[in-house]
Amino acid sequence: MKIKAYDISKTASATTLIFDAIRQAIIKGDLAQGEPLRQEDIARAFNVSRIPVREALLKLEQHGLITSQRYKGAVVAGLSLDEASEIFEFRALLEPEVIRRAVPQMSPQVLETAESCCDAFGRADDPMQWGDLNRRFHTTLYASSGLGFHMDVLDKAMDRIDPYLRAQLLLSDGMQRANREHRMIVEACRAGQADRAADLTRQHILGAQESLSRYWQE
Amino acid sequence: MKIKAYDISKTASATTLIFDAIRQAIIKGDLAQGEPLRQEDIARAFNVSRIPVREALLKLEQHGLITSQRYKGAVVAGLSLDEASEIFEFRALLEPEVIRRAVPQMSPQVLETAESCCDAFGRADDPMQWGDLNRRFHTTLYASSGLGFHMDVLDKAMDRIDPYLRAQLLLSDGMQRANREHRMIVEACRAGQADRAADLTRQHILGAQESLSRYWQE
DNA sequence: GATCTCATTATTGGATACAATATACATTAT
DNA sequence: ATAATGTATATTGTATCCAATAATGAGATC
Structure with missing residues (x-):
């Protein structure tokens, strides 16, 4: 079992x-x-x-x-590359809006937690932890948005795509780049730049999607 | 056989x-x-x-x-005005993307069905039918998008907000305006104008939200 | 009279037993 | 041999029963 x-x-x-x-x-x-x-x-x-x-x-x-x-x-359930791509695009559509709303509401404590995720992410060598920390990083920031329904469906989307995201982190520079982008997102949040945080988030997601798509056919 | x-x-x-x-x-x-x-x-x-x-x-x-x-x-379950608004905004974010993808794939038959919904909508006097036809109008158009996950969560959003949408249709010019806007959307679809259809859809949803919010407060 | 037990009842959570259906295999007919 | 058919077994769907918990109300205490 x-x-x-x-x-x-x-x-x-x-x-x-x-x-x-x-x-x-x-x-x-x-x-x-x-x-x-x-x-x-x-x-x-x-x-x-x-x-x-x-x-x-x-x-x-x-x-x-x-x-x-x-x-x-x-x-x-299985997930084809097409379906995975659709969910990546769904996230790319939704999450920028969520973080845009969250930025003005973020407490110092939330930012602290997010950064601790980044630190742990950089130190971890167990690939399995990367997935957990990546997910916790995003949900921590989004929690400040106060958007209940958005988060419900987002959780579902993340659940569905999580195995693929973990695979993407294992790609050559997947983990490195994710770490870099996470820190930039936190920085924008700390500076109160909601639009910039939204844009970085969008690129972060689409980048992961593209990275995975490229390496898919081999 | x-x-x-x-x-x-x-x-x-x-x-x-x-x-x-x-x-x-x-x-x-x-x-x-x-x-x-x-x-x-x-x-x-x-x-x-x-x-x-x-x-x-x-x-x-x-x-x-x-x-x-x-x-x-x-x-x-209950739904506060705030929650209802959040779901309207969710739909306003998602549905333009869905219809944008659907337009190039729409068969003449789909457009025919959508228009028949408009016709029936205009003729119906039973308020309960308005809600059904409104919903069928939108789902008919969206079905061509081929977006499975988007439609799943969209269905959930529509389920959640349906009673409020029906209430909105009952407002002074709610049904009239919905009918007008539906026909404009179909027109854009028929002309293959995906961006325009997306924009009209967005305004259609946000308009309904605003209309409901205004009525709610008095 | 108010409020605090404590037993009673109503309602949900879960276990066991049975019915409905699908799958795998043996059997037969062609 | 192959396809069709019947039978056995495995698995899921549902009914019935029991257990755990919450809601209700009567009596005791202040």
Whole structure:
């Protein structure tokens, strides 16, 4: 079983815990696309019945992380390069607006956290951490925007594309460039330059997309 | 094969049917915000057990149409003016891009369908039909874009805001103006003017938002 | 009268059992 | 041998039952 199965606690519903565990496994690439997810197997792994498992799978399907067919079960969703590109473009459209709104609201504490992500990002040598820190960097800045709905759909978009983003970070200068661009974005935020932060964010995303697209065909 | 095999409604699961029914009820305003949704009641209404009902409620929660608390149940989600405005702005950001991509791909048939929506819109006197036709008008045009992810999140945004959009159509010149603007959008599409269609769409949405905001305050 | 237990009830979360469907394999007919 | 058909098995969908929790109300205490 490739899913990390915690023993269920009472604080959160079983459904939520199972959802989180499988989501992590997919995002980190532990579960490859197309991998089937059998209700019974998952239920055994978590020491629960199939009911909460089914509800977790339903949530995963809504997030686009799995696809399921009636009476046939669920598999980890695949993503073609075209679909990945579409989601990159979606992010490139949305995130500049989000950060533009966030900049005027950013507390020093938020900027501090973002910079600590940059520092840790530069020091980390575990490729898996890069993905986590990259994601935390962006969500930290965006949180100040106060935009609930935008963030909801953005989270979904990031979930969907996360494995590809991690792959992009592993490319020759992927991590180096991401680090450079992150620091420029923070700088613009600290200076209160919302438009510049928005523009840098847009280029940051489109750059990652292009980088991934180039290296895709080999 | 001479026998035409209609698919009995076995194709859809009970969960799906319940989800659709409740979604419609919320979108059309039959269920007011804050209205509690008891699993047992719904199960009786559909002659099923609570299991498919719970799964339908989960999907509705993912769509943002209801909110639920552990051991306390679900209620129809509310939406403040601020939240509604955010979603209008979200749509204003996304839909111009979607239609811009759709215009070059539109078949004559699609344009025909869109115009038939306009005609029916003008003739209809039932306010409830306006909302349906308005929605169908937009989704018809957008379908040509081939953007799967964009449409997914857009559907969610439209679901969320639909009751407010219907309210806006009921305002003094809401329906008249919508009709006018719809025809201008179709015209641009037919002429292959993607940028113009995008711009008109943006103004169409922001106009509806402003109209609703003004009315809201008095 | 107000408020604080504490039992009662209503409602949701989850487990078990059964029904519906798909898949894999064996069997038969051509 | 190949395609069609029947059977067994695996897997999902749903119903029924029990457990955990929240809402309700009656009586006790001040």
